[in-house]
Amino acid sequence: MAKAPTVEDVAAHAGVSRQTVSNVLNTPEVVRPATKERVLEAIDALGYRRHAAARRLRLRRSSTIGIRLDPYVGGISGVVLDRFVHAITEHASERGMRMLVYAARDTDEELARLSELWEGSEIDAAIITGTFRDDPRVGHLDAEGLPFVSFGRPWGEDDIADPRHLWVDVDGAAGTRAATQYALGAGDHVTFFGWPEGSGTGDDRERGWQETIRGAGARGGRLTADDSVPRARVAMEVALAAGLETDALVCASDSLAVGALLALADARRVLPVIGFDNTPTAEALGFSSVEQRPEDVATAVLELLMGPTGDVVAPRRLEAGSAHALITPELVVR
């Protein structure tokens, strides 16, 4: 295959300077119409890949990554995403990149904002969070050609390994495996306290507990409540009143863990309770919790987006195996 035509080839063909070609690609309004026409004809004649070049030039210009900040909704686990945003801001600064945060009420508005930022050359890349299976953002951003990395896995079993899909996620099952292993030190009956509705995240966390008690030949049942302290407290009170006997509790979140601890305190019962997210509340109350390591997620996201040392956005097509990272969470014992 012949060498792909460069900006220099286009400039020579059109009889203009390299700078004029750049101007046509980036700030066409400063170029005289006749000159612009000549450059565009040269681009067509040579088959110059104008779009990719324009994008690269844009990339050099904004050095900015966009990320959505959801409205604050309270609850004790929101801090995980905020820690991620803090860390990504810090690491992006170290790499000479800026972070642009924007608000959006829903996915449609998020996509409209991203398109606007991308079309206006205000961002080079995006980070999406709170992903879900068949997330419409994936197809939209692919179609726009906007490089992005997702915190979470919006793809299914069939295409999760596609090297064009850049994602970082936390291995929830590994977290509850560590928590359950630790809990088994208190006895061979370990209860899992999860959420009622099957969610990807919830199922993942339950699986780690399930596999560990099976592997150890231990026992244990499931309790569920919505992710709120008062509801978790009531669910635990009901379970205790019904005669729940268990040696420890492994919870899908710190909210569930706090609710359980309050119910246990009322009943003057003491049990190891292990939370998930290692929030400031877990630290304040002194219970063990699984730490998602959002700072490591941030580092991995930037490495996928920019390469281990690069200072520009890497091509989306990476070698297989280097397009995603699964962060192993860590149990913080207190």
Place this chain on the structure above:
Amino acid sequence: MAKAPTVEDVAAHAGVSRQTVSNVLNTPEVVRPATKERVLEAIDALGYRRHAAARRLRLRRSSTIGIRLDPYVGGISGVVLDRFVHAITEHASERGMRMLVYAARDTDEELARLSELWEGSEIDAAIITGTFRDDPRVGHLDAEGLPFVSFGRPWGEDDIADPRHLWVDVDGAAGTRAATQYALGAGDHVTFFGWPEGSGTGDDRERGWQETIRGAGARGGRLTADDSVPRARVAMEVALAAGLETDALVCASDSLAVGALLALADARRVLPVIGFDNTPTAEALGFSSVEQRPEDVATAVLELLMGPTGDVVAPRRLEAGSAHALITPELVVR
């Protein structure tokens, strides 16, 4: 006084188009050196206020406000600043402005980053937080001509009312007045649990308690601990062991409140304990706390920066009385 020369006057004098003058001011690299020289001579000859105009042009271009995001340091009160950043992002989006977040390890680095963003026309204005008396950022940003609003009062008694100083702060004393008033419902002995070192914020919060118990002819002493749950717990244990008798506790933070509650639970004592910051931890544990209303701080900051309806950065010189806002916090009773 004669009418100030405009871009059109400069263009006519130099014999170039208005667009060329704009290019010289904004993207000089696209203008031929001889043309640039001619425009700069016209600017000098007419006494055109090049800098202010360039700034206005820049303002229209970036529509971006910069704010520093500190590294995450844990603790339960960090959420107040994160809520502020979420809210300002949301309100800025509604006004068509973007938020650029950046990291900095210290004030010098923060100022270096801000200067770089401002010189590069990447921001129109800045928001500074975590201010302190004689904060060096004030003089630096004034000298650079970068419009900014501070969350906090970096000025002293003598110049706090200067209409050029745009600030928003939370009235801490009003918060502890409300908390103490409520606590007096439990009895006429209300203890204040504050920080050992005199800080502007801490003194302000203590003053609200002090004024309220004096006004009510009530009694009460002071307890202190560093802002950490374990230290607050130990301080409270020591006080209880020493025979502390009080009807309620008003705390300078939720961390102090949690420490006090843990010590009281160990001692099987029940007292009203009122925190400050209304963190998710206060909500989870169900204790009353003073809410700083960071969303209202964000609204006020944007109004000072942009005017109540404007979509561009307002001039720094506003009418007296409209240059600052003191937000009254709200006691959330649980």
